[in-house]
Amino acid sequence: MAFSNEMYQAFEAVVGKRNIARDLGIRETYRCAAAQSSAHYGPYNHRTPMPEAVLLPGSTEEVKNIVRLCNKYDVKFKASSTFWSAMGFITDDNGVQLDMRRMRSIEIDEKNMIAIVEPYAIGAVVQAEAMKVGLTLNVPGVGCSSSPLASTAGWVGFGPTSISMGCASENMLGAEWVLPNGEVLRTGSLGAGSGWFCGEGPGPSTRAILRGFQGSTGSLGVCTKMAIRLHPWPGPTHIPSRGVVPAYKADLPDNFKAYTLCFKTWDDYAKGLSLLHEAEILFLGHRQFNMFGRDIKTAMLKILTDPDGQLAEIPEYTADPELKKINDDMKIEIQVIIAGVTRRDTDYKEKVLDTVLEMSGGWKNQFMLEKDMMDYVLLYLIRLGHKNLNYALCGAYEGNYGLSGNMFVSAKVMEEAAALKRKWELEHTHIAAHGGDSDMGSISIIGGGGPTGWEYFTNFDAHDKASIKGTADFFNETQRWMTEKGLGVDMGHWNQDLRREDGYGFTQEQHDEMYVKLPQPLVTVYQYKVREIINPKHLCGSYYRTLTPSKYKG
Ligand SMILES: Cc1cc2nc3c(=O)[nH]c(=O)nc-3n(C[C@H](O)[C@H](O)[C@H](O)COP(=O)(O)OP(=O)(O)OC[C@H]3O[C@@H](n4cnc5c(N)ncnc54)[C@H](O)[C@@H]3O)c2cc1C
Incomplete structure (x- = not known):
C-alpha cells in the first residue's frame, strides 16, 4: 500500500505536527550513511531505502500507537536511538x-545499583549521573555518545570495561518493550510489579528471547525503557580534566593507573592476557591505539595529545628515530587500567600486574607512563568519548578478520593476518596503508574474562567507489584465507550480510542460503521461530539473522 496522506495524518495525530516529517530533505538524512560500511555501494550504483516519514515519539503510549498504526496500514518501522x-x-x-531522541530520561537507583534509562539517554550522561553516587556503567565500545539501551536491546554491547562489568546481556535487567503487534511487554521483576531490579523473574523471563544471540537489531519491536546494572566507581563524583581541546587529560587520583603492556611475541601476549583474565584485577582492558596502524600509532598519540597536532605531521614523527624506537617497543601491546578501591587494593593490583608481566615476559612501555600520556589514556578509555578518531584516517572504516574468541588460536595467526593486510595495502591503493596490523578491541567481551573482541581496522573512503570496491575485494580475500585456516566468518562479511549490496535488506531465501552454512546454524533456526511468534508480519526489517527450520540439515 502506498504511503497516503491519510496514513500521514494518522501518524501525525499520535506524535503531533512538530514530531513528524516527510520533507524530502529530512527523509534523505535518514538513509543509511555510506561512511558506516563498505557493505553496499551507497550513493553510487544504488540508493539505500529512505523512510516515507520520520517520527519522534515522546512516550511509550505514542510508540504503542505508532506500532498499532503500522500494523493497520502494513507499514514497516524501525527504531533507532543514536544511529551509530x-x-x-x-x-x-x-x-x-x-527516531527516539525525545525519550531520554535517566533515573539512578543508588540502592539497587541500577540506572533506568530511556532510548536517547546516552552513555556519557548516564555515566556522569552514576558517578555522582559512586557508580558507573559499562559504556559499550561504540562510545559515550551512543545509547546504552540501544546496545543492550539491539546489539552485542561489549566494551573496554566488560572485563570488570560484563556486556549487554549481563547488564540488562527489567525492560519495557512495545512488541511488533503493539502490545506492551514488561519483563523480569517489572512484569510482576516488583520494580526494575531483575532481568529474569519473578515476572516474564524473556531476556534471551528479546536479545537473541547478538541483540534483536530493532527487529522485535521497540524498547522504551530499561534498567541497566551499574557497577562501583572508585573515583570522584565526576572525571576532573585539564588541557586544551581536543587533547584533554583526566586528573584522577592515583588509585587510577593506565598502562600499555608490551610483549615480545603473540604467544606471550596471549599468555599475559589469559593470566589477567584469571587475576581479576583489571578495571578496563582494551587494545585501542593500534587501530591507527602498527607503523603510525605512536605518531598519532603525539599528535592527539598536542592541542596543535596535525595529521600532516605523521611523516615527520614516523621518521624520528627516537619515536620509532618507542613504536617498535609497542609492536605487540594492549592498554589496561587498574582502579584500586583502597590504597592496599591499589598496591595489590599493581603487584599482581607486575607478576603477570614477569610470568609472560611482558613490560610496561615507558613513553606511555609519562603523566600527560597516562592521563590522556585514562580520559580516552574511561569516558570513551573519542570515537570520531575511529574515522580520522579516511573518513570510513570497517572491521575485518575479527580474530576474536579464543586468543590462543588467534595469537598463532596474528603475524600472518598482518602480512596479508600489509600486502594488500601496498599492492592496492583502496585501503589505508598503515602497517598491516591494525588489530584492536576489548580484552574480554564478557565479565571476568574469556573470549576477546578484536577486529582489524580497514580504513577506506566511502565517497570513492573504487575504495569501497577495493575494501570489499580485500574482505573476500580475507575470507578466503580465514576459510583455509578454519577461522570462521570474517567480521567484515558478518557485518556485510546485514544489508545487500543494493542497500536493501535480504530476503528469507537469501538468509537461508547464508545461514545454513554457519558452524552453528541452529541459533538462527531458533531466531526464526522467535521472530515468527513475536513479529509474524515481519514489520521491522530483516537484520535479525534467521534460518527457515526446514532448511536446517542438522
Ligand atoms: C565506531 C563504532 C565502534 C563500535 N564498537 C563496538 C564495540 O566495541 N562493541 C560492540 O558491541 N559494538 C560496537 N559497535 C557496534 C555498535 O555497538 C552498535 O552499532 C550499536 O548498537 C550502535 O549504537 P547505537 O547506540 O547508536 O544504536 P542504534 O544505531 O540506535 O541501534 C542499534 C540497533 O538497536 C536497535 N535499536 C535502537 N534503539 C532501539 C530501541 N529503542 N528498541 C529496540 N531496538 C532499538 C536499532 O534498530 C539497531 O538495530 C561499534 C560501532 C561503531 C560505529
Missing part, C-alpha cells in the same frame, strides 16, 4: 523511521 549502527536504518520501501 547501519542496522538502525530501515531496509525496505514503505517504512517509517522512529
Whole structure:
C-alpha cells in the first residue's frame, strides 16, 4: 500500500505536527550513511531505502500507537536511538523511521545499583549521573555518545570495561518493550510489579528471547525503557580534566593507573592476557591505539595529545628515530587500567600486574607512563568519548578478520593476518596503508574474562567507489584465507550480510542460503521461530539473522 496522506495524518495525530516529517530533505538524512560500511555501494550504483516519514515519539503510549498504526496500514518501522549502527536504518520501501531522541530520561537507583534509562539517554550522561553516587556503567565500545539501551536491546554491547562489568546481556535487567503487534511487554521483576531490579523473574523471563544471540537489531519491536546494572566507581563524583581541546587529560587520583603492556611475541601476549583474565584485577582492558596502524600509532598519540597536532605531521614523527624506537617497543601491546578501591587494593593490583608481566615476559612501555600520556589514556578509555578518531584516517572504516574468541588460536595467526593486510595495502591503493596490523578491541567481551573482541581496522573512503570496491575485494580475500585456516566468518562479511549490496535488506531465501552454512546454524533456526511468534508480519526489517527450520540439515 502506498504511503497516503491519510496514513500521514494518522501518524501525525499520535506524535503531533512538530514530531513528524516527510520533507524530502529530512527523509534523505535518514538513509543509511555510506561512511558506516563498505557493505553496499551507497550513493553510487544504488540508493539505500529512505523512510516515507520520520517520527519522534515522546512516550511509550505514542510508540504503542505508532506500532498499532503500522500494523493497520502494513507499514514497516524501525527504531533507532543514536544511529551509530547501519542496522538502525530501515531496509525496505514503505517504512517509517522512529527516531527516539525525545525519550531520554535517566533515573539512578543508588540502592539497587541500577540506572533506568530511556532510548536517547546516552552513555556519557548516564555515566556522569552514576558517578555522582559512586557508580558507573559499562559504556559499550561504540562510545559515550551512543545509547546504552540501544546496545543492550539491539546489539552485542561489549566494551573496554566488560572485563570488570560484563556486556549487554549481563547488564540488562527489567525492560519495557512495545512488541511488533503493539502490545506492551514488561519483563523480569517489572512484569510482576516488583520494580526494575531483575532481568529474569519473578515476572516474564524473556531476556534471551528479546536479545537473541547478538541483540534483536530493532527487529522485535521497540524498547522504551530499561534498567541497566551499574557497577562501583572508585573515583570522584565526576572525571576532573585539564588541557586544551581536543587533547584533554583526566586528573584522577592515583588509585587510577593506565598502562600499555608490551610483549615480545603473540604467544606471550596471549599468555599475559589469559593470566589477567584469571587475576581479576583489571578495571578496563582494551587494545585501542593500534587501530591507527602498527607503523603510525605512536605518531598519532603525539599528535592527539598536542592541542596543535596535525595529521600532516605523521611523516615527520614516523621518521624520528627516537619515536620509532618507542613504536617498535609497542609492536605487540594492549592498554589496561587498574582502579584500586583502597590504597592496599591499589598496591595489590599493581603487584599482581607486575607478576603477570614477569610470568609472560611482558613490560610496561615507558613513553606511555609519562603523566600527560597516562592521563590522556585514562580520559580516552574511561569516558570513551573519542570515537570520531575511529574515522580520522579516511573518513570510513570497517572491521575485518575479527580474530576474536579464543586468543590462543588467534595469537598463532596474528603475524600472518598482518602480512596479508600489509600486502594488500601496498599492492592496492583502496585501503589505508598503515602497517598491516591494525588489530584492536576489548580484552574480554564478557565479565571476568574469556573470549576477546578484536577486529582489524580497514580504513577506506566511502565517497570513492573504487575504495569501497577495493575494501570489499580485500574482505573476500580475507575470507578466503580465514576459510583455509578454519577461522570462521570474517567480521567484515558478518557485518556485510546485514544489508545487500543494493542497500536493501535480504530476503528469507537469501538468509537461508547464508545461514545454513554457519558452524552453528541452529541459533538462527531458533531466531526464526522467535521472530515468527513475536513479529509474524515481519514489520521491522530483516537484520535479525534467521534460518527457515526446514532448511536446517542438522
Ligand atoms: C565506531 C563504532 C565502534 C563500535 N564498537 C563496538 C564495540 O566495541 N562493541 C560492540 O558491541 N559494538 C560496537 N559497535 C557496534 C555498535 O555497538 C552498535 O552499532 C550499536 O548498537 C550502535 O549504537 P547505537 O547506540 O547508536 O544504536 P542504534 O544505531 O540506535 O541501534 C542499534 C540497533 O538497536 C536497535 N535499536 C535502537 N534503539 C532501539 C530501541 N529503542 N528498541 C529496540 N531496538 C532499538 C536499532 O534498530 C539497531 O538495530 C561499534 C560501532 C561503531 C560505529
